[in-house]
Structure formats: structure tokens, C-alpha cells
Amino acid sequence: MLELNVWEMLLRATGAFFAILLLARIIGKKQLSQLTFFHYVTGITFGSIAAEISAQVETPFWDGLISLVWWSILTMFVSFLSLKSKKARVLFDDKPMIVMQNGVIVADNLKKARLHTDELTMLLREQSIFSVDEVLYAVFETNGNLSVMKKPAQRSATKVDVKADVTMPGFLPTELISDGKIISENLIELDLTEDWLLKKLKKKNIDSVEDVYFAQVLENGSLYISLRDSTGE
Incomplete structure (x- = not known):
């Protein structure tokens, strides 16, 4: 009985491995990069179904595989809707939110994003910004990251600013x-x-x-x- 289970689990794991490999290629890089909370959740669920197929002998293999394929189809359908419709994109992915404008914290948007000031300053520190006074604009993105535009006086000098050579590179390394x-x-x-x-x-x-x-x-x-x-x- 033990030998039978070993071979069954090896076959299930192998089948799940190639199924998830194929479906991951079909879904595409955008889904796998977890650009938004939706992509993050679907990515976790995708992996959970595959793990259930390969590790749980009680789960019928073909039932699990059908669930995995159907989940992939639904994910691609939602991605297609998001591509074609701005309203669908906002519904599924939400939209970026300005949490600092002209150097001032926008308290209402901070509440809508379910952030408090400690989390805002933490996100700024992750970008090596320890003083809120350095920030002109801050946008809370749909993937949970914070995009920051510093005040002009706080920005790093560019080659144009110091009149250095700005010749375009001949090759991509x-x-x-x-x-x-x-x-x-x-x-x-x-x-x-x-x-x-x-x-x-x-x-x-x-x-x-x-x-x-x-x-x-x-x-x-x-x-x-x-x-x-x-x-x-």
C-alpha cells in the first residue's frame, strides 16, 4: 500500500508540475509578477490548488486539474476585461491614490487607502526618505508600493544639471x-x-x-x- 501511494504521489506531483508550468506560461508574466492585490491573491490561490493536487491523495487529480484550468481561464478573462475597460480595471485592481500633494499629507486619501502616518513614514524610509518635508507628491500604488516625487531642492543632480556628458550609450550591456x-x-x-x-x-x-x-x-x-x-x- 505504501509503494502504491509513493508512485501515485510522484505521478500527481509530476502532472501538477507540468500543468502549472504550462498554465503559468499561458497566463503570462503580468500575473506572475503580482502587480496588484488581485494578482497577488490569484497567484497564491493558483499555487494552493497545484499544491492540493500534488500533495493531497484525497483530492481527485482530475477534479483538481479542472479547478486549476478554470481558475486560469477566469484570471485571463478578468485580465482581458481590465485591458478593455477602465471601469473594470478600477473594479478589479483599484486605482492609485495621492497621499501627499504639494508637500502636504492628504488625510482623507490616507484613510481611504487604510494607511496611518506610521505606515506612510515607513514606506518613505524604505526609499531612504527620513524627512516627510522632502516629499512633494506621494502616490500609493495598486500593488501597495509608494511612488514619490521629491521637492526640487531634494532631488539628486542629473548629468544635465552638472553639464556632464549625456551621449546616448551605443549598446545595452x-x-x-x-x-x-x-x-x-x-x-x-x-x-x-x-x-x-x-x-x-x-x-x-x-x-x-x-x-x-x-x-x-x-x-x-x-x-x-x-x-x-x-x-x-
């Missing part, structure tokens, strides 16, 4: 070599060639790509290189 192998798709995406890469390595006295553990093209077109020897291999 991207991995080109991993564990001695060239990542061809990244070269193609950046409109670069293997010949260009090999010449760059040659200039650094590296004759073989296999000697490179990791290489990344930087914003200015130069290469960051970590050799195998430096990793202790």
Missing part, C-alpha cells in the same frame, strides 16, 4: 560569451558579428573563446571579460 561559448543570438540582436568579437578578444591577447568564462559588451562598445583562470577553474 549584454552577455556575449558564457562558459567558453559565444551566444550567437545576442550578437545578432546587437547587430554584431563573431569576427568583431574575436578581434576584440585578440586585442586583449585572448586567442581562444574557450578561455573566456564570461564576456559582456558594455555601453561604450568595450568588453568586460572574466577568464576561466580567474574563476578558479
Whole structure:
């Protein structure tokens, strides 16, 4: 009897694993990133159903799988409605709320968001803001985070402010070599060639790509290189 249960649980866990993997891909990244309270709750429920299928022998496998699939369909339906209708978006996801305006705490909105001043100051401290006087606007987002706009005098100076070089970067830093192998798709995406890469390595006295553990093209077109020897291999 014990052996039968072991094999059954292995099969159930395997089935639940691939089911949740497939459904997670179908639902998409937005759901999995838990952007709002709705996404957070549905994400927890999604995982709970999968756990019930894989761990509870009393739960019929196909009944649990149907529940998981139906929950996914409902989630996608709600996401579709939210995409098409602003009213539905507010209904399911709520809307951002201004809790500080022109440097003043908006007490009514703070109450609507069910926040008290201690929580507000805590959220500010999480952004390294210890004085409320630094804040011009603060918006309580639908995912529970606080977005802050500081007063002009409290903002960090930008390169434009100090008249520094603001030339646009030539490249997005991207991995080109991993564990001695060239990542061809990244070269193609950046409109670069293997010949260009090999010449760059040659200039650094590296004759073989296999000697490179990791290489990344930087914003200015130069290469960051970590050799195998430096990793202790």
C-alpha cells in the first residue's frame, strides 16, 4: 500500500508540475509578477490548488486539474476585461491614490487607502526618505508600493544639471560569451558579428573563446571579460 501511494504521489506531483508550468506560461508574466492585490491573491490561490493536487491523495487529480484550468481561464478573462475597460480595471485592481500633494499629507486619501502616518513614514524610509518635508507628491500604488516625487531642492543632480556628458550609450550591456561559448543570438540582436568579437578578444591577447568564462559588451562598445583562470577553474 505504501509503494502504491509513493508512485501515485510522484505521478500527481509530476502532472501538477507540468500543468502549472504550462498554465503559468499561458497566463503570462503580468500575473506572475503580482502587480496588484488581485494578482497577488490569484497567484497564491493558483499555487494552493497545484499544491492540493500534488500533495493531497484525497483530492481527485482530475477534479483538481479542472479547478486549476478554470481558475486560469477566469484570471485571463478578468485580465482581458481590465485591458478593455477602465471601469473594470478600477473594479478589479483599484486605482492609485495621492497621499501627499504639494508637500502636504492628504488625510482623507490616507484613510481611504487604510494607511496611518506610521505606515506612510515607513514606506518613505524604505526609499531612504527620513524627512516627510522632502516629499512633494506621494502616490500609493495598486500593488501597495509608494511612488514619490521629491521637492526640487531634494532631488539628486542629473548629468544635465552638472553639464556632464549625456551621449546616448551605443549598446545595452549584454552577455556575449558564457562558459567558453559565444551566444550567437545576442550578437545578432546587437547587430554584431563573431569576427568583431574575436578581434576584440585578440586585442586583449585572448586567442581562444574557450578561455573566456564570461564576456559582456558594455555601453561604450568595450568588453568586460572574466577568464576561466580567474574563476578558479
